[in-house]
Amino acid sequence: MSRSSHPSSTDADRPRAVLVGVQLQGVSDDELQSSLDELERLVETLGLQSVGRVTQKRQGLGSANLLGEGKLKILAGYTGGQGFVAPFVAPGTQDETAEESLEDLEESHFEEGDEVSPAGTVIVDHDLSPTQLRNLEKVTGVEVLDRSMVILSIFQRHARTREAKLQVEIARLVYMAPRLRETHAGAERQRGGIGGKGAGESALELGRRATRDRIAELRRALVGVQREAETQRSRRNTNEIQAVALIGYTNAGKSRLMRGLTNKEMYVANQLFATLDTTVRVLVPETRPRILISDTVGFIKDLPHDLVASFRSTLAEAEEANLHLHVIDASDPMMRDQYEVTRQVLAEIGADEHPRLLILNKCDLLQKDQQQALASEFPEAVQMAATRPEDIVRLHGLIRDFFEKSMEEATFIIPYDQQAKVGLLHKRCRVIDELYKDDGAHVRILAPSGVIEGLGQEIAIPPNPG
Template identity: 50%
Template structure:
């Protein structure tokens, strides 16, 4: 095995294709899971799939496919009846990982010399494209001898590694603890009851109590942060606000950088951006337009993560305009767009005015580009790397707000000339003149801004 391939722990993907899922959708789900696993730091070396009427209640896969999976990982392929729940060493490390110091790549126990080359090349991680119950996860680990993660676990761990701000880290920790709590099991050899008179709690029960206490502490701290954010959003309530929303890796951060000139992180990986960034449209307009980049969405996004990131998604709810960013080069863009719309419906943002943007047009043929415009004539087909396309998008944003603006005349007395800067900040000054009463400004702005400036005269 080459050094480049051995640098990452090896993983095998597992998926069950249900009768309601087409071959195309099933392949797309597994391909997306592969990208998630790669983002997490693993190298996918095999895929095991099975067509079934339903996911097997005990082990997800049928007996034959389970043994096929176990041959890849070096496991027995069977679940010992009556065996005590066990955690693999790799899972113990994963659950005990420091919250404040996530590693870029998972650590896997090195193979011993006795294992030989064949054992060294075996996958040490099994990733299932379904949400697993605690018993399913336990059974699969015992049958395969590998650490087992489900799709939700992978997404939660990616969020855990990519969170940067204090708020995002707290939000992700809440989702992560909610995910881990029901999956905690007694380790092999541990005492079922805590030692000491009068103690009636098992080790797992005590750990779960600690988790509940930690969740209460996190929610209290998050509430304080969100109160500060609410105050900042209230201060921006009359400003022109645009939110970029869309599937993960659709190119929102690239558009954010192109529109605002900000040094936001741009990476070709899933969930590179978890923290909301708010910047002014550049070159700046009067009144100023604020652009916000939001966390990306994905198929089967865990509900706990949607709930945890509710304050982040409020940027979309309170925006004046939503820009739905779609990766036009992805063959599953229609399903991705529906995921975005579904999440926004969940938070009540479906009524916010919006425009559809087909990004990454530089990867399309002229025929594909024309086909998109025929299906969605109201949409913009563009590339975040094309200055002309970005300029056209900027003009579209300006024209959207222009349609809602009205003209008015303001008189600023000479004794209150300090208010002139406030007028220039919140309106576009068309002309100005001076007479005995003061400075007369003819302005164009949103009705709410005009009303506020008029009251302050």
């Protein structure tokens, strides 16, 4: 694929990066470009500017250099690298082959008058083996990051709570452990055990052992943090709190929707993984009983395995929720693939059987015929735009109706000398009517059965069925 650049005066000061993608068998041109478009958004979230793309059709990803010789030279043209993996040359000898290859590269790749701003980073849209990573760095002469490392770097930057920071650091260390290598070929070994005999450990072995110890330490700390979070969730469950979780692909508009439903300021940005930590707020206008809304971290395809594992706790709010609002960016051409990715990750963490309301967000960006086609394909979905107040009001009503379907009616008779308990009913339930008779206040309420049972024990007055 030919070089392409995206110059912009606003990007002039941002570090430059070139993207690399391999088109495997069964992957269409559109799928390849969509994957690279997503990678470009990841790169922008990381603070880099994409200045070009290098792609190649290959049978597999097993090649030590990932790309063929010609594509390696093209890639090196972006970075000013040598364009090949130099063979080992004994000290004191001259590598004429390397010099000739570099001359060929300069003659074939750069034309007179070209102004080339070298890219300082190569981003590969696949996971790389340690050998591939090392070889590509030799070819390009710059830092090389694969897709997993980009995602980990973004997670590390956006993590705010202690739990999120611990999870990301564990995933980063697990990813880096097999990629540790000697800083120089002649690294000395530490002395052996008793009496200094034995080969001892090399610097590489010491580094790997230190990494394993650090991972174990972080996991112990994470268990304590997660235990505290579980205690908080248990308290909410004990009080029969009604909960809704916003789930979906990253950048689908969940945080903006959260802002509309809760009237709380949320960090909203047109970036992937703008939200990483789970946030819980109360649905506004408030209902009785109250409904909690949680905004969870977004999903993405090819998520590093260890981050999927960490999602089990990050998405605990989704597992505990009574209702999932599955938010999809209806304006994205890859929305169906993104829908399936979300479903697959939810299945991996055991949270795919919850009641779900499908939200086709950003429908204001679609034409009428596109909206009609989506209505036919997803007849039970809610088409809306989180930026339109009338759509937020409509969604608020749908959430309220969902919970009221499972509520029960009951009547509490509160003696006049215990009227403070009437306020408790107003706080915990939806009061349908309130009549004052000779024996006290007759308060008819609507609430989940568990709330009604708990109130009967708390105010020591058994309710009468509705």
